[in-house]
Amino acid sequence: MEERAWRIAGGAALLDGALRRADLALAEGLVAEAAPDARLLDARGLLVLPGLVDIHGDAHERSLQPRPGIGFPVDLALRDTATQLLGCGITTAYLGVTLSWEPGLRSLETWRLLMAALDAARPGLAPDLRVHLRFEADNLDALDDALADIAAGRVHLLGFNDHTPSIVRKLGSEKEVAKYAGRAGMAPAEFRVLAERVAARRGEVPAARERLAAAARAAGLPMLSHDDASLEDRAHYRGHGARICEFPMAEAVAADARVHGEAVVMGAPNVVRGGSHLGWASAAPLAERGLVTVLASDYHWPALLEAPFAMARRGRMDLAAAWALVSANPAAAAGLGDRGALRPGLRGDVVVVDPAGPSVVAVFSAGRLAQLTAAGAARLG
Known part of the structure; x- marks a missing residue:
């Protein structure tokens, strides 16, 4: 990373909602009116765009556990994650960290290791790494850790997950149980016993959810609901203060969220692939109609x-x-x-893109040159 003033010259810059040829200055970590004695990046023929903000990405899990039961050190996984993010033009990333009752990848132990590693790594990492806590509703034994980390400022976005009922419904499928058990590092029979024991405490979930929501409200955290299947689901989480609707399972749910002025998130892979891999709503036409307002990387940066x-x-x-x-x-x-946005006084997060790919040529994070390809290096003045 290189900290200095920059002039990104001659590109098509996204300014005030339109692309137009203009120079962009970066100084002291911010977009600036001008930058005397700045180093030049020739952006002619390229696009100069605000850095990507990813509100939910969980591809870091593959750096932690590239194969079921095969784990790697958390600090190594974070360095790899940061490198991948910059290569994709993502300057602000909310890591979707699932805190579940399952052992292994999504366990309380992994959560603790990841929080400590993030504390240590952040000063040396170029992208702004934040935590989107995806709290699994039935994970009652981890509630105190989650509340403490919210209070300590380690969590930046709270998501309400509720996957346990669907997992329990799949316990009769050998294939599905093997998938979940492999991720948790357990034998299938052990996983079934664990899931049934967790589900038996379902009656305690509402009180725990309210405690989480109260903690998030006290900390001023944005909240979101995940996989809302019905208008009743959306109304329930709205009542807790969740003003973001993530991955609604029906168009009516997205429409209801927009009527209430709420953000609606769907997956960028859905757009790129031309539809949901689960057979749910297609994101692109909903975005064109204003029903989807945010795209997230989900599982593929x-x-x-x-x-x-x-x-x-x-x-x-x-x-x-x-x-x-x-x-x-x-x-x-x-x-x-x-x-x-690219406005003077805002954080200097910029991605310079070759539209022919599209491919990233250079990335600036908080005004620092954080990523540069060989093609980009040839454009330095």
């Missing part, structure tokens, strides 16, 4: 850069409007008023 270009190719939304889905809108939903 490269999709976040590709998705706005895929939206533009559909011909119903230009690139400037589509880019808001992956930068300005997620920043606003997460309460980050200091980024998501």
